[in-house]
Amino acid sequence: xxxxxxxxxxxxxxxxxxxxxxxxxxxxxxxxxxxxxxxxxxxxxxxxxxxxxxxxxxxxxxxxxxxxxxxxxxxxxxxxxxxxxxxxxxxxxxxxxxxxxxxxxxxxxxxxxxxxxxxxxxxxxxxxxxxxxxxxxxxxxxxxxxxxxxxxxxxxxxxxxxxxxxxxxxxxxxxxxxxxxxxxxxxxxxxxxxxxxxxxxxxxxxxxxxxxxxxxxxxxxxxxxxxxxxxxxxxxxxxxxxxxxxxxxxxxxxxxxxxxxxxxxxxxxxxxxxxxxxxxxxxxxxxxxxxxxxxxxxxxxxxxxxxxxxxxxxxxxxxxxxxxxxxxxxxxxxxxxxxxx
Numbered sequence: 001x002x003x004x005x006x007x008x009x010x011x012x013x014x015x016x017x018x019x020x021x022x023x024x025x026x027x028x029x030x031x032x033x034x035x036x037x038x039x040x041x042x043x044x045x046x047x048x049x050x051x052x053x054x055x056x057x058x059x060x061x062x063x064x065x066x067x068x069x070x071x072x073x074x075x076x077x078x079x080x081x082x083x084x085x086x087x088x089x090x091x092x093x094x095x096x097x098x099x100x101x102x103x104x105x106x107x108x109x110x111x112x113x114x115x116x117x118x119x120x121x122x123x124x125x126x127x128x129x130x131x132x133x134x135x136x137x138x139x140x141x142x143x144x145x146x147x148x149x150x151x152x153x154x155x156x157x158x159x160x161x162x163x164x165x166x167x168x169x170x171x172x173x174x175x176x177x178x179x180x181x182x183x184x185x186x187x188x189x190x191x192x193x194x195x196x197x198x199x200x201x202x203x204x205x206x207x208x209x210x211x212x213x214x215x216x217x218x219x220x221x222x223x224x225x226x227x228x229x230x231x232x233x234x235x236x237x238x239x240x241x242x243x244x245x246x247x248x249x250x251x252x253x254x255x256x257x258x259x260x261x262x263x264x265x266x267x268x269x270x271x272x273x274x275x276x277x278x279x280x281x282x283x284x285x286x287x288x289x290x291x292x293x294x295x296x297x298x299x300x301x302x303x304x305x306x307x308x309x310x311x312x313x314x315x316x317x318x319x320x321x322x323x324x325x326x327x328x329x330x331x332x333x334x335x336x337x338x339x340x341x
Contacts, residue, residue, distance in 0.1 A: 001032045003297055004094040005052060007066040008040035008073075008105030012124050013278030014137035014286030016060040016067055018100050021290025023057045030298045035092050040071040040101070041108055044085045045078065049092060061283060064276045076108055082115055089117065096297045100124050102136075103322055106305060110318040113303035120296045121305035121318050122289045126273060129173035132321040133307035137286040142169065142273040143179045149269055150184030150216060157214035163205055163256050163264035167249030169273050170220030173327045176273070181218035182336050188215065189336055190248075192222035193328045198229050201252075202259045204341040209262065217256075223248055230255060288313050 003026060007015050019036075026032040036052035037043025050056075050068070060067055075081030089097065096118040099109040102125035113119045123130045128139035146168050157164040166186070168176045174191025181189035188204045190196045201217070208215035230251065249266035256264040278286065285308065292306045292313040304315045 001030075001095040001297070002093050003032050003034050003294070004037050004044065004089065004092065004097045005034060005068065006037040006040060006043055006097070006099055007068045007070050007124070008099065008101035008108070009070060009124070010102070010126070011065045011070050011274050012126055012138035013064045013141040013274070013276065014282040015065065015100060015124060016057075016063045017137070017278065017283050017286035018122055018124075018290040018293070019052070019067065020057040020060050021287040022098055022294040023052055024054060025291050026294040026298070027054055030294065032294070032298070035094060036068045039069040040073050040105065041075045041085075042071045042073040043068075044088045044097070045073060045075045045081060046084075047088045047091065061287075062277050064274075064278060072104070074104065074108065076111060082112065085112065086115075086117065096120065096302070098122065098293050098297060102127075102130060103325065106130075106318055107322045110303070110322055113318060118297075118302040119318070120293050120301060121321065122293050123305060123307060123321060126176065127170055127173050128175040129171075129325045129327065130321055131324050131326045132305065132316045134310065135285065135308050137278070137282040137289065138274075139175065140281040140285075141276075141279045142176050143183070144279055145273050145276070146176060146180035146218075146269060147184045149267065149272075150180060150186060150218065153216060153267065154185065157216055160263070161209070161214055163215050163217065163260070163262050165217045165219060165249045165252050165256070165264060165266040167219050167221055167266060167268040167270075169269070171222045172325055174220040174223070174333075175328060177218050177220040177223075178328055178332065178336065182339070184216070184218070185339075186216045186218040188217045188340050189333075190217070190219040190223040191328055191333060192220055192224065194330065194333055195224050195226040197226050198255055198259070202256060205256060205260055205262065207341040217252065219248055219252060221248060
């Protein structure tokens with residue numbers, strides 16, 4: 001078989017480990033050949049390819065990002081997009097496609113599978129918000145990067161008696177904020193699933209200062225205030241219709257300073273969380289996903305995604321993976337509230 005591989009959406013630590021594992025086992029164990037499609041769905045849409053074999057994937061295990069490149073191109077929004085992909089796959093003699101990505105990338109993969117294209121998905125998102133899998137690679141790395149930043153900011157907060165606000169990624173799910181805030185000893189954690197009361201946030205901050213310590217606030221980029229308490233600026237949408245986020249840290253900086261009289265400073269980690277070397281956990285999980293993805297292709301599967309259940313890698317329908325986001329439950333959030341203030 002000849003197998004195409006692509007990586008779509010935001011880059012993520014561990015993508016190269018998936019590519020390496022799929023190519024290594026596919027070539028050496030199953031005898032398949034590969035072609036890489038560049039820049040997400042733009043590759044098969046426009047016929048942009050690169051060689052993909054054991055040689056081109058050697059040494060990429062510890063590298064962040066993706067050697068294939070990525071983009072947020074949505075072929076479902078392009079006239080004749082699916083037909084163009086079919087034509088590219090036929091031209092490249094591709095029998096099956098491995099799509100590595102998050103909700104949007106796998107949503108396109110689901111549509112292609114429904115149209116008869118042989119597709120196997122691999123879940124990727126630092127947000128850890130994909131349904132049907134317990135964890136996604138990239139999440140552990142993102143959390144560790146955030147925790148490292150929070151650990152360093154504690155000393156500055158104490159030295160200058162400031163409120164330090166750390167804005168982390170998390171559009172609709174607050175997993176990074178929850179885990180990094182808990183591990184980093186944050187005094188307030190704000191997530192998209194639980195609209196926050198700015199007055200209560202300021203009460204926590206005042207209580208922290210009263211104990212002669214300076215507060216750290218960790219906020220997910222998608223966190224929103226309770227209705228009628230604060231206003232946020234509309235920043236437009238991307239190609240998949242998602243609202244562009246970012247800026248909640250700066251808003252909180254102004255609100256907290258005005259309401260408490262305490263100096264506040266926001267740090268936005270942004271794309272720092274996506275970059276650099278993946279943790280050992282993410283390298284192992286990504287490698288296992290790659291190994292099982294190529295096995296699924298070899299077995300003739302289509303319309304499925306590999307997923308982590310407990311410590312096992314299983315196959316689940318792509319439609320199940322993209323049906324709904326995995327968000328932080330209010331029960332999980334309640335566990336960390338004891339540390340607020």
